[in-house]
Amino acid sequence: MNSSGICLGDDEERCIKKFVSLETRIRTSPKYHLMACLIQKNMSTLLQAIICLLYNEVLFLKNNRNLIYESSNIRLCRKFNEFNSPFKAIQFYNKTISKDVWKYIAITRNPIDRFISNFIDRCIRKPTKGIKSCNGCHFNMTCFIISEYNYMLKESNSLVLRREFEDMHFFPQNWRCSFRKMISNYTIIKYQNKNNKNIEEVISSLNNIFHQQKVPNSTLEFIKSQLLSSRTMHTTVDTKARTFFEDRLLNSPFLMEYIVRMYYYDFKLFNYTIPEINF
Structure with a gap:
């Protein structure tokens, strides 16, 4: 079997479900x-x-906030504009904004690139549970991939999902954003944290959307200048650890099969090329 036969026919049950x-x-x-x-x-x-x-541009600038340093723990807009469902947001604004005028945005990432970035960030750089981090595998990527695949397989058939910190980063992208019902409503922007050109492409895509939504040019320039000025604290693209683990993963058909089975529908739904694997 090669990768073209994974998750098709009888093999589908060995792959992580979508939505x-x-x-x-x-x-x-x-x-x-x-x-x-x-x-x-x-x-x-x-x-x-x-x-x-x-x-609220005035509030943001009046408080001397910076896009680069606006972390989740100290975010200015906490609870002001936050919802756990697009349907709840639509309902909240229903009296003043028609549901048909909203522009939906989601940023996706190549599943392999995203997995490596998450593994470096969560299991190597900042393990939250010491040696028990990442399913008790810590630095062992083979151990973690196999155990996380088994957790995903179990959870995809469970009525109540476990919500471990690692899972929120490693579980499939298509499990979020109410994609089951809303995927066709979203404008999907592809992000690849490889170099400045990739970042510039994302910024350009975002600013094109914002321009369509009548965001002033001065605000668009502010966004562009801030995002190009620095990388966030989570960035792993320049680390030696990333190079090591990325090479190890890409050169292991055994591990790559697990990755494809874990993220098959992320590849398909968000139009990423499934890597060729020769067994």
């Missing part, structure tokens, strides 16, 4: 009719900060 309801984190800018869904490790901290700015 399981894990969580949805919606941030809104009613002024510009924008609704963004945050997916961890997909520029989520920056996207949250940008939507906070667009929620």
Whole structure:
């Protein structure tokens, strides 16, 4: 078997299901009719900060806030524009904003790139439970991939999902944002944390959307200048650890098969190429 036969026919039951309801984190800018869904490790901290700015530019600038340093723990817009469902946001604003005028945004990422970035950040750099972090595997990527695959397989058939900190970062992207019902409503922006050109492409895509929503040019320039000035504290692209683990993963057909089975529907739904694996 090669990768073209994975998750097809009888093999589908060995792959992680699509559209399981894990969580949805919606941030809104009613002024510009924008609704963004945050997916961890997909520029989520920056996207949250940008939507906070667009929620109230005067408040954001008056408080001397900075898009780069606006972390989740100290976010200015906490509880002001936050919902756990796009439907709840629509209902909340229903008296003043028609449901048909909202522009929905989500940022996705190549599943392999996202997995490596999460593994470095959560299991190597900042393990939250010491040696018990990452399913007790800590630095052992093989151990973690196998155990997380088994957890995903179990949870995708469970009525109540476990919500471990690692899971919120590693579970499939398509399990979020109410994609089961809303995926066709979203404008999907692809993010790849490889170099400045990739970042510039994301900024350009976002600013094109914001321009369509009548965001002033001065605000667009502020967003662009801030995002190009620095990388966030979670960035792993320049680390030696990333190079080591990325090479190890990509050169292991055994591990890559697990990754494809875990994220098959992320590859398919968000139009990423499934890597060729020769067994």
